[in-house]
Amino acid sequence: GQQLNQSPQSMFIQEGEDVSMNCTSSSIFNTWLWYKQDPGEGPVLLIALYKAGELTSNGRLTAQFGITRKDSFLNISASIPSDVGIYFCAGSSGSARQLTFGSGTQLTVLP
Amino acid sequence: NAGVTQTPKFRVLKTGQSMTLLCAQDMNHEYMYWYRQDPGMGLRLIHYSVGEGTTAKGEVPDGYNVSRLKKQNFLLGLESAAPSQTSVYFCASSSTGTGGEKLFFGSGTQLSVL
Numbered sequence: 548g549q550q551l552n553q554s555p556q557s558m559f560i561q562e563g564e565d566v567s568m569n570c571t572s573s574s575i576f577n578t579w580l581w582y583k584q585d586p587g588e589g590p591v592l593l594i595a596l597y598k599a600g601e602l603t604s605n606g607r608l609t610a611q612f613g614i615t616r617k618d619s620f621l622n623i624s625a626s627i628p629s630d631v632g633i634y635f636c637a638g639s640s641g642s643a644r645q646l647t648f649g650s651g652t653q654l655t656v657l658p
Numbered sequence: 659n660a661g662v663t664q665t666p667k668f669r670v671l672k673t674g675q676s677m678t679l680l681c682a683q684d685m686n687h688e689y690m691y692w693y694r695q696d697p698g699m700g701l702r703l704i705h706y707s708v709g710e711g712t713t714a715k716g717e718v719p720d721g722y723n724v725s726r727l728k729k730q731n732f733l734l735g736l737e738s739a740a741p742s743q744t745s746v747y748f749c750a751s752s753s754t755g756t757g758g759e760k761l762f763f764g765s766g767t768q769l770s771v772l
Contacts, residue, residue: 580759637701
């Protein structure tokens with residue numbers, strides 16, 4: 548099946564710093580999604596990307612759909628304590644039942 | 659604002675016992691899914707349904723059964739639990755058409771099989 552490599556696996560940063568994480572795939576995707584999971588909760592959609600090269604922002608979050616359609620990046624600017632959680636990328640080549648999830652990036656924000 | 663509701667939140671089973679997890683959504687979504695989440699492995703699709711009365715296998719279906727008798731409910735069953743099924747289980751739903759890959763998740767069920 549399709550494989551998604553998400554990195555880094557974990558990050559420890561100081562409050563106020565910027566964060567960058569990425570996902571790469573062995574296959575081409577038509578859609579890239581970024582989810583955040585708070586402790587004890589299910590993932591919540593942050594950003595959806597539908598077009599190669601697309602750059603989309605949601606507040607302090609910015610995500611990009613790679614030109615090759617095999618990668619995506621998520622950046623968080625000026626991190627705050629509530630950014631703590633696990634961030635998942637997910638790629639789809641057609642529909643939700645074909646979604647492949649990355650293994651997640653655990654983000655810790657230190658005061 | 660219920661969205662997707664899963665019950666129970668926690669469960670402990672002995673090997674060989676059976677149980678059913680219930681998922682309910684109030685968004686009138688056609689598609690529903692069951693995932694399992696294991697450390698370092700992201701989310702893996704167990705079974706899914708594209709409408710009332712339909713079910714299909716996902717990536718890791720062995721040892722699980724599902725039913726979708728009503729559009730708003732999706733049940734996940736374990737007939738004979740095994741320690742390898744210790745995991746966090748998430749139900750999700752989505753609409754059809756454009757944007758259908760945007761999943762709405764429940765808050766999860768932590769299952770331990772001893």
